[in-house]
Amino acid sequence: MEQSRSEHILELAKELLDDIELSRLSAESLLLKASRLARWVGSDEIKYWIKLEMQGYNASNEISLKYMGITGRWTDKSANKGYWGPLAQHEAALEAENIKLRTITTPDTSGDWAFRVMQMHEQQLMATSNYISILSGIKSRVLAQIHNFVSEIYYEKEFDNLSESIFEKYKRDVDTLISAHCGNVLEQIPSVMSRLADGDTESISQALTTTRRIIDSFADSIFPPTDETINIGGNEVTLGANKHQNRINAFIHQKIESKSRKTKIRQNLSNLYDRVSTGVHNDVSAEEARALFLNTYLLLGEVLHIGSQKPLPQ
Incomplete structure (x- = not known):
């Protein structure tokens, strides 16, 4: 049973690393999978942080405030302003903003209003680009945190399995020799x-x-x-x-x-x-x-x- 548990954790961690590195899953699906791994081997802090990423942050919990900073969500920390929503919400907004950016076209105008129209157009492009940059940064930091968590588990289990296999083989050899002699x-x-x-x-x-x-x-x-x-x-x-x-x-x-x-x-x-x-x-x-x-x-x-x-x- 213990070996089965260890193998399951190793397999799940390997899948998660591939999911992150190959961008195979949405943010929500990735967090659900990471939550399953955290329930097996994660610390209380990691489990609560993943819950925050799925359900949204709050201003009343120390871990929540800590990961607001780690994931780059603050816009004005002193005023307690930032991106409190879950990762899936930010991912959806990021996709919408990218679509919006692709549909923004340079206005065809002339005359007295041309300068003002072009100025508004540039401001819209800059605002959209900045918003995309912020959301992309949040997503990137969250994925990096998940990747670090999963990597530590994966390589720890790989080492454990290697150690177990080396010792088990040696133990079988020794038991055979002791039995014979x-x-x-x-x-x-x-x-x-x-x-x-x-x-x-x-x-x-x-x-x-x-x-x-x-x-x-x-x-x-x-x-x-x-x-x-x-x-x-x-x-x-x-x-x-x-x-x-x-x-x-x-x-x-x-x-x-x-x-x-x-x-x-x-x-x-x-x-x-x-x-x-x-x-x-x-x-x-x-x-x-x-x-x-x-x-x-x-x-x-x-x-x-x-x-x-x-x-x-x-």
């Missing part, structure tokens, strides 16, 4: 998610305890305990049952050559394990606990992706 880890994840959703202190502590066990189980799955040691960076590292971080680092050491990547993963693992272990006994917010679990999940995925590569020659 350490299925018992995958079985513990729903328990963590459930406790994190509760959000109370005890549940968060239990979630972090399970997260630490997930790291330990992960180490046992990819590199079982052994009495042997391994040389990493000139140090002999023990690989016993309680040396979970050492065994994960040994696994990584055997799989990749890049020293910088090994160091980054080792530091991330060490910091993560310390924070998870400390959080079991100290107050940790729900947001931090979720971040720790997500970091754990991403780390397991990175290590398993490394494990899926061909082993380095010994």
Whole structure:
């Protein structure tokens, strides 16, 4: 349902951008469509402003007065005079004035009245042209405001969808690898998610305890305990049952050559394990606990992706 809602918003925003940029709809139809988008994702201010554009402005509301200025409607702000009508009314007047301008012809006159007639003709042309300019300016500013609103929604949703698709693909890959190599880890994840959703202190502590066990189980799955040691960076590292971080680092050491990547993963693992272990006994917010679990999940995925590569020659 959430995905359907997101797709609907993205599709509607894309249609609106095309409607504005290709001049496909009248002002009234455009506002009705923009109003539908605003009901889904718009702020209270945007929703009220679109309502003003459909029904007309007023002098008693702060948002109304604000957008009178933004859309260039004032003729004399100090006297509270301006174009208070809805956009559709101004669009209709603009069309009428354009027709009027096209029908105004230069009078064919001569004699004593010729100068006065020509002067009146020029004044009529100027008045009509000025009126058209004002109405065109109002319409242009309104369309620009709608375009800005719709553009922000469209590109935000495009980015959200891209992020979701990237993460969902990565999540499927990681879940498949976890299931294939350490299925018992995958079985513990729903328990963590459930406790994190509760959000109370005890549940968060239990979630972090399970997260630490997930790291330990992960180490046992990819590199079982052994009495042997391994040389990493000139140090002999023990690989016993309680040396979970050492065994994960040994696994990584055997799989990749890049020293910088090994160091980054080792530091991330060490910091993560310390924070998870400390959080079991100290107050940790729900947001931090979720971040720790997500970091754990991403780390397991990175290590398993490394494990899926061909082993380095010994």
